[in-house]
Amino acid sequence: MFRKRLKTQISSMPASAITPETIFLDRRRWIAGAAAAGLAGWSARPGFAAPALPSLEAVKNARYTVDAAPTAYEDITSYNNFYEFGTGKDDPQRNAHSLRTRPWSVTISGEVESPGTYTLEDLLKPHPLEERVYRMRCVERWSMVIPWVGFPLGDLVRRFRPTSKAKYVAFKTLYDPKQMPGQRAGWLRWPYVEGLRIDEAMHPLALLAVGLYGRVLPNQDGAPLRLVVPWKYGFKGIKSIVAIRFTERQPPTAWNMAAPDEYGFYANVNPAVDHPRWSQASERRIGASLFAATQPTLPFNGYADDVAALYRGMDLRRWF
Ligand code: MTE
Numbered sequence: 001m002f003r004k005r006l007k008t009q010i011s012s013m014p015a016s017a018i019t020p021e022t023i024f025l026d027r028r029r030w031i032a033g034a035a036a037a038g039l040a041g042w043s044a045r046p047g048f049a050a051p052a053l054p055s056l057e058a059v060k061n062a063r064y065t066v067d068a069a070p071t072a073y074e075d076i077t078s079y080n081n082f083y084e085f086g087t088g089k090d091d092p093q094r095n096a097h098s099l100r101t102r103p104w105s106v107t108i109s110g111e112v113e114s115p116g117t118y119t120l121e122d123l124l125k126p127h128p129l130e131e132r133v134y135r136m137r138c139v140e141r142w143s144m145v146i147p148w149v150g151f152p153l154g155d156l157v158r159r160f161r162p163t164s165k166a167k168y169v170a171f172k173t174l175y176d177p178k179q180m181p182g183q184r185a186g187w188l189r190w191p192y193v194e195g196l197r198i199d200e201a202m203h204p205l206a207l208l209a210v211g212l213y214g215r216v217l218p219n220q221d222g223a224p225l226r227l228v229v230p231w232k233y234g235f236k237g238i239k240s241i242v243a244i245r246f247t248e249r250q251p252p253t254a255w256n257m258a259a260p261d262e263y264g265f266y267a268n269v270n271p272a273v274d275h276p277r278w279s280q281a282s283e284r285r286i287g288a289s290l291f292a293a294t295q296p297t298l299p300f301n302g303y304a305d306d307v308a309a310l311y312r313g314m315d316l317r318r319w320f
Contacts (some may be wrong), residue, residue: 004139053215056129058149064132064205068285071144073213075287080220081138082239084173084180091182092220099179099240101224110246114159120224124210127151131214132207134230136237137269137301141294143283148228149211154202162198162246169195169201170251171227172243188254194227194238195251195265197310205230205306208241220306222274231303233267264320268311269301273320 083093085099104120121233129149137143157169175191177183183190210217217223222239229231229236235255245251255263262276271281282294300307311319 046068048276053211053218055215056149056211058129058131058211058214061130061132064130064134066133066135068135069147070133070147070213071285071287075193076144076146076212077218077220079142079286080236082182082220082222084182084190084192084240085220086182087187092248093218095181096219098181099174099223101219101240104224104242106225106241107243108160108245109243110170110196111248112246113161113163123156123225124151127155129210131276131290134205134207134228135302136228136234137297138234139263139267139280139285141277141278141280141283141297142286143295143297144230144286147213148207148209149214150209153206153208153227154204156208157198157201160246165248166198166246168210168247168250169196169198170243170245170247171241172245173238174240174242187258189257191242192238192254193251194236194253195247196229197250198246199310200229200258203307203310206302219229231269231300231307233263234255235263235265235267253307266311266316266319268320269297270299270316270320271297272299273317 078093079089080092081089082096085092085095102120105117106120106123107115109115109116129151131147131149133145133147136144136146153169171194173192174180175183177190178207196206209222209228209231210224212218212221217226219240221243222237225241226239227241238254250265253263253265254269256265269280274280281297283297284294285292298304
């Protein structure tokens with residue numbers, strides 16, 4: 001996050017490469033298909049043609065769309081933060097092929113009535129997938145528009161029936177330095193962890209994503225399951241989730257532990273609260289010409305009408 005690199009080569013994939021196929025697979029079949037195709041190993045290594053990832057059956061949710069062109073697939077999948085694979089923006093795309101995303105399981109624990117360890121297939125089964133286009137804003141002052149495929153986190157929360165003591169939801173990324181070589185370095189405490197207040201987790205905008213642009217998530221974008229919270233800075237969007245825990249107390253978060261003065265628990269996008277080392281008032285859209293003007297950052301990343309009520313009465317300078 002501290003390294004600022006200008007992307008030198010920003011290009012677009014041809015539309016034909018990203019148009020979802022009309023072959024719709026049911027979820028079990030795409031999971032089986034992904035495993036059979038050995039997709040855990042795809043990456044854009046030089047001389048290596050990435051196979052197209054399997055399509056997902058998802059219904060477009062017209063309520064969640066953006067009045068701007070989606071960022072090119074190529075940019076969404078090559079300009080990433082995923083420190084488990086290096087700190088450079090192009091490191092995740094080059095290195096994340098070592099992550100095996102099948103089989104995958106997620107442990108649900110803490111203040112819930114039905115804790116347990118669930119295979120990814122079982123976790124996804126009851127949840128129809130939607131496509132939603134969200135504005136995404138990174139704390140590093142760049143933004144993207146991403147067509148995610150996923151389902152509301154709130155649906156999953158309700159399904160596991162939190163007890164009355166559950167005030168927060170904590171998330172954890174896989175810890176396995178063999179698959180995630182960046183975990184051998186000490187730039188963050190591993191595993192990466194994140195958290196939400198339970199009312200934030202229940203908010204209809206909070207999404208668990210399994211795909212983008214109509215296809216299974218590439219590893220560098222957080223396969224097989226990641227969090228997407230569009231009114232918060234991107235670091236809330238924890239990738240490759242293996243555990244979800246319901247807690248009474250506010251859980252620790254990776255970037256808050258690393259630099260508590262710079263990254264708070266809430267991480268709501270707020271142009272009025274500067275990062276200690278830079279202004280948060282504007283942003284650069286990835287893929288725009290380097291000469292294009294930056295654009296103003298909006299409170300709650302433009303989702304204030306939806307989410308401001310969650311924070312009524314809170315001093316957002318203190319609870320940053
Ligand atoms: N999750 C894990 N496990 N490790 C990370 O380093 N980086 C975060 C977040 N989730 C990160 C993570 C940060 S800083 C950002 S901005 C977003 O992922 C970036 O998501 P993207 O690469 O899909 O745009």
